[in-house]
Amino acid sequence: MKNKKLRLGLPRALFYYYYAPWWETFWQALGVEVVVSPPTNKEIMDLGVSLAVAEACLPVKIYYGHTAWLAGQVDVLFVPRLVSVEKKSFICPKLMGLPDMLRAAVKPCPPIIDTVINCVRQPQEGLAAAVEDMAGRVGFRGREVQSAREAAQERYLCWLERQQMGRANGATDLTSASAAGAAVSETGKPGLIDSAPAQAGSLKVGLVGHAYLIHDRFLSMDIPAKVKKMGGEITLPENLPPDQIALACRQLPKRLFWTLGQKIMGSVLSLIEQDSIAGIIHLTAFGCGPDSLVGDLAERYARRRGTPFLLLTIDEHTGEAGVNTRLEAFMDMLPRRYSA
Amino acid sequence: MKKIYLGIDVGSVSTNLIAFASPEEMLASVYLRTYGQPIQAIQEGLKQIVTLLGKAEVAGVGVTGSGRALAAVMTGADVVKNEITAHAVAASFVVPDVQTVVEIGGQDSKLIILRQGVVTDFAMNTVCAAGTGSFLDQQAARIGISIEEFGPQALKAKNPVRIAGRCAVFAESDMIHKQQQGHSLEDILAGLCEALVRNYLNNVGKGKEILAPVVFQGGVAANAGMCQAFNRALNIEVIVPKQYNVMGAFGAALLAREAKLESSSFRGFELIDRHFSSNGFDCQGCANRCEVVEFREGERVLARWGDRCGKWSNAVAV
Incomplete structure (x- = not known):
């Protein structure tokens, strides 16, 4: 058939x-x-x-x-x-x-x-x-x-x-695709967020979380774009070499059970080792079981290393005002702290 | 005529305004209930400022709070800042070596960690508003005492009862249960304060290093019972600044002053009598159906927001 x-x-x-x-x-x-x-x-x-x-x-x-x-x-x-x-x-x-x-x-x-x-x-x-x-x-x-x-x-x-290399989004643009109501993805590219090339004076921020949250612009309320608008240059888990993530996870006393949790944890562990990273934002969905453990663990390691860590929890009721306030305050804090 | 700086904090429960010529001397401070109508609250606040000070010359305006976007458009603010920064700036002005700021407002609670005058960490309550002012308000109303009596009553407690503070709904049923068992009102009120502080420290303060001096501000700092509960839980005497309930506005005004403006873009006290209105509509442009808010003065559209693509917000030339 x-x-x-x-x-x-x-x-x-x-x-x-x-x-x-x-x-x-x-x-x-x-x-x-x-x-x-x-x-x-x-x-x-x-x-x-x-x-x-x-x-x-x-x-x-x-x-x-x-x-x-x-x-x-x-x-x-x-x-x-x-x-x-x-x-x-x-x-x-x-x-x-x-x-x-x-x-x-x-x-x-x-x-x-x-x-x-x-x-x-x-x-x-x-x-x-x-x-x-x-x-x-x-x-x-x-x-x-x-x-x-x-x-x-x-x-x-x-x-x-x-x-x-941070160039996966190519020419595909999620918003224009939705405006046209295009149901079929011709190129097959899921239109990922582009980690812009470094600009002088921008703050390097790690943005970790499940790809299905970060790259869904509706769900994430376009947080990556917001961070960029506030002067941040983002590094996503996908931008890191997988073996670097796996290697970073080895410092944990016990192997993590979840594939996606390892990705987040390993990204945080390898990002906090980089002096150029000013802070880390962890995007998570309300009610995510694995994240409730992994997120907390990641925050502890980040704190031990002295890297500022912001946890943003997204739910269907989430108002943009609350997210904006937290992001703004975080991005305000980073340069002062970083130069101090 | 004096040159003054204005600070406006439009919060969920209260709208606060302050005015000073120099920050050491507060000339006017206004604390109002927002009642879900920020436009009216801002106009009323400005009216009271004029009543107190006359029509002073404004050198700069700073706005903060969850309604800051609206307040900024309406007043022509020079500085628009988030609440964390505003509260931190205000607290470090009052207590220069402050290391911890506890701020509990109507629906928000915040913890700000400062070291050497710089914000190094902060946290806000997550999805739940259990331990905040609204809940205390509601409980005081249920018991039939005014919120002003709440604190003094709680201080009289001899043996605070233990109340589950994790969730406002459970706390309420727990309180009713304790009342039925015959515990005194004072003990229950004090127990409630302790439960809220415990909830705050476990959720907002989770894992943060709280060092003295601790400044306690926001509307809830008026409650002596809450102050005492914090003192006991932290083993640190918390400092409640004189202007505890307008610290956000104070911080916003300080930021406006720091900006060292040539001239303010303040739209004048005349706006008290102008007619402002706002309405929302669902944009039909795409499947996102953004809820767009349109803010008008008379017939003229001053600003729009809420759209993801910028189709509406960019279409306004202010």
Whole structure:
């Protein structure tokens, strides 16, 4: 059933911000039409909040909204069940449960490709099995899957590299895409925030948090842009080499359980070692279980090192005034403190 | 005619204005309830300043507080600063070697850490307003005593009861329970103060190094019961400045003075009698449906804000 016109829905939320280039390239190489939901807007948020269970964190609620937005217009939804993406580490349980939670809430719900991705023991085999399964669900097998996988991997690695150099956003602009109502991402770039090249006299600030928070401009209330407007030059976890992050994590007495938590913790640990970093902002979602532990741990290490640390918690009720006051006060404090 | 500096702090619960010619001598200070109507509160405040001082020449205006954007447009402020900076500046003026500022207002509580006169760290209450002035107000009203009597009553306590201070709703049910058991009102009020201080230190003060001198300001500093609870919990005698309830405005005025302006862009005391209005609408331009606020003087649009893209806010030429 090789249907060239198969429409596959990809919600622009959560792991989209980590794996979009891989996923989009893979499906497109197989000749599938990939439909990506538009950047989060009020309609999507309201939709998500009304469908989701009350105790979920905001990014999960947003994911419901994106899925519901796509539900009526696609033949199949791609919501992989990410259990583990690397050895001995896991993804948050709320995210593992997404396919089931969505089936229960979104009515009518198109079929969901909910391939389990589990690399906790044997990463290579786990990934291979997952790729085979997800392609097999819509009737693709053999060589073409293999070559689609290679193309996806190549795009992905190239994208990671550009992220590290802080140039991953290219020409893609989230806001203009949303204004045009563009549902399909042609380039496959999730429109990431550009860490601007250094300007003389600007303050270097580390901005850490989950990519699905930071890069979702609606959710994060465009905090990266706000920081820049206040004279900050930001470094994101994606801008740091992964092995540097992993190395920094080794100073912890115990290995962290969560993949994303390690990323945040490792980023903070390696940023506080850099004398040029004036302060660190940690963006977190209200109700995020892993962050409640990781964030606190990160703050303690930062404090020990004497690096100013600002925790910003985002929720659906968050008013911009409160966030602005905290950011402004933080950015006010940094230069005085830094030069003192 | 005297040249004065004006400071305006438009907070959630109160709107405060102060005026001085030199910061050592406060000429006027006004503390008003905002009642959710910042425009009227600012006009009323300015009216009272005029009543107290006559139409003085204004050398500079600083605004702060959560309503600072509105206040800035309305008055033509020279300096617009966040509350943290304003409170820190004011506290270090009153107590030059201050190392800790505890500020508890209507819906906000803040902790500011200073070292050698520089803000080195701060914290604000997160999503919950449990330990702030609004809650004390509400409890005083429930018990039927005025907020002014609250402090003196709490000081009479012999044996403060333990009340759960984590959440305002639970604290209230806990208080009612203790009342029903027959504990004296004084003991309950003192217990409530201790619970709030505990909540503040555990949440806002979490992990921060609180060193003397500690300045306690904001509307809640009027409550002697709260001061005593802080003294006991910290083992430090907190300092409550004379102008404790207008420190934000004082800081804003100090910042305006520091700016060393050639001339102020203050729009004049005439604005007391002008008609200002604001209304909001949902922009239909894209799916974000931003809630845009339009601020008018008479028919003329002075400013708009709330839009993410700048379509509305940039369209106004002030």
